[in-house]
Amino acid sequence: MMRFLVAATLALSAASGAFAQTFDPLKGVVKPKAGSLLSLPELKDLPRITVSPGLAGKMPAGVRGKGCTFYEHINGKGADWKKPVEWQATSHTGGTVTSVWAQTMPTLGEWWNDRISSVQCDSGPKLICTALLYEHVNFKGSYVVVDGRSGRQNMPASFNDKASSIQIYCADLR
Numbered sequence: 001m002m003r004f005l006v007a008a009t010l011a012l013s014a015a016s017g018a019f020a021q022t023f024d025p026l027k028g029v030v031k032p033k034a035g036s037l038l039s040l041p042e043l044k045d046l047p048r049i050t051v052s053p054g055l056a057g058k059m060p061a062g063v064r065g066k067g068c069t070f071y072e073h074i075n076g077k078g079a080d081w082k083k084p085v086e087w088q089a090t091s092h093t094g095g096t097v098t099s100v101w102a103q104t105m106p107t108l109g110e111w112w113n114d115r116i117s118s119v120q121c122d123s124g125p126k127l128i129c130t131a132l133l134y135e136h137v138n139f140k141g142s143y144v145v146v147d148g149r150s151g152r153q154n155m156p157a158s159f160n161d162k163a164s165s166i167q168i169y170c171a172d173l174r
Helices: 007-015
Strands: 002-005 048-051 067-071 080-084 087-091 097-105 118-121 127-136 140-147 165-173
Touching (some): 067 127, 118 127
Antiparallel strands (some): 002 048, 067 080, 127 165
């Protein structure tokens, strides 16, 4: 079993439309604004969930191939790289979310490291994908949240060409 930050909660928050406020460490709830810059000290207080990349569950057709596309330059220009979710992070029996699918990359490799300037995550009536881009490898340092409902987003100037690791979560909605 692997332990991950509740980035799945970000996908769940996106599904419920709760991305209007920033993280409140006292309440332990993550509600970041899309594209907002948060720091690692805020992350340590997040509740954690236990997930397994091998969690049984056939990927629904509506989720297959979905994820986020990363671009070398602003406004979706330059080289692009589509990274789909590949494993089921968690499943739910109630509410509007049936499952959350994930892809994590603790390092982006030599070519994409510190090159991402814009991102677009998939979104639709039955799916919302969210990306977390971290400043350092292994999901450390400051990070930016990109909500799929916001369309293609340029990285904030302070985070342009700084991402070194990513987490992608797609919430499969009922």
